[in-house]
Amino acid sequence: MTNPPRSHGRKAIRPTLQPRELIEQTPDLAGVWQARIVTLFPEVFPGVLGASLTGKALSDGLWQLHTHDLRAHGLGKHRNVDDTPAGGGAGMVLRADVVGPAIEAAQTHARGNWPVLYMSPRGPRFDQAMARDLARCDGVTMLCGRFEGVDERVLEHYGVREVSLGDFVLTGGEIAAQAMLDATVRLLPGVLGNADSTVDESHSAGLLEHPQYTRPAEWQGRAIPEVLMSGNHGKIARWRREMAEKLTAERRPDLWAKRQEPTQT
Known part of the structure; x- marks a missing residue:
């Protein structure tokens, strides 16, 4: 005998879903904290967020996770997302006319207090106080950079806040985003089960x-x-x-x- 699906609003969520299935074709649930991830690698999500308490909370509808593929906004036949740095230099930079539309697509779901963060070593270091602040928001959009970064005009135009996981450099922002989300989601009501745990x-x-x-x-x-x-x-x-x-x-x-x-x- 199988357990019946748990109902959350108009959506039924089965506890047997695999991690990737937890974020695919999932409609928005009213009043539920959301994370929107803008990334070149949507397939790496939910990653560790689909396991343990955060994964259970995801399947139980206590929070939601959605990815927005930068490549879907790429230009030309090859869906190019980057170009050489203006003024010369090594590496490649994510284009403003690619990242901008991706952020706008993510922000069509935003409501209330909903910051846009960019995982960047230039930002202030993420800490527990910041996790608490994010948990009090209605949701968050996280931009995961690659290569040499993103066109500065995108950060200025959308009022993006840069946040660093620590004083080191990663190949991309996806690991940092998952770490920050893990620290935040566990503070959401009902996720840990026992509020005294925090x-x-x-x-x-x-x-x-x-x-x-x-x-x-x-x-x-x-x-x-x-x-x-x-x-x-x-x-x-x-x-x-x-x-x-x-x-x-x-x-x-x-x-x-x-x-x-x-x-x-």
């Missing part, structure tokens, strides 16, 4: 997470800290806080210094 984790309060332990009580001569076995929840909470502060000060002095800055009123 309270004590790393970066939630500007601190790294405290150490975690589970069975067995002793392993390789190492025992679980006695305080965690005491049953005294007040002591446990203080220990966890102290450990979070200690680890943050030792391993991320940049975060610790920022935390020590006086609060402006």
Whole structure:
């Protein structure tokens, strides 16, 4: 006997869908957070986003993912999407008259608070605060660059915000987009199931997470800290806080210094 499909609005979503099927031919669901990805490689999505909790949330209709193929807006018989840099130089640049129409196609679905982001090492580094901000939006459009980047006029015309995953360079923006979406989607209501799961984790309060332990009580001569076995929840909470502060000060002095800055009123 098979389980009946779960109903979300006017769409039935079966839990047996394969990852790629989760984003193909999927109509918009009213009031559901969406991600629109503009990319030369739509086939790499949903990727890791189709697995585990984000994949289950996708199949359950808690969020939606759609891709927009840059090649579909390419020019000429060969669907060209790039050209040589103006002024000379190495590599190729994504054309404004290709990327622009692709963004417009994605933005026809936008509503309310819906930023357009470009995965770029020139932007501010993505962090937990940014993930929380995106989760509060109605959706997001992400432009995944390739080659030497995208014509600057596209970023200016559409008010695109550049965002970096870190101080390193990837061959394209797809991996960065999936990482940012994973961090964001898990903050959406109902995705983790237990809202408390996000309270004590790393970066939630500007601190790294405290150490975690589970069975067995002793392993390789190492025992679980006695305080965690005491049953005294007040002591446990203080220990966890102290450990979070200690680890943050030792391993991320940049975060610790920022935390020590006086609060402006």
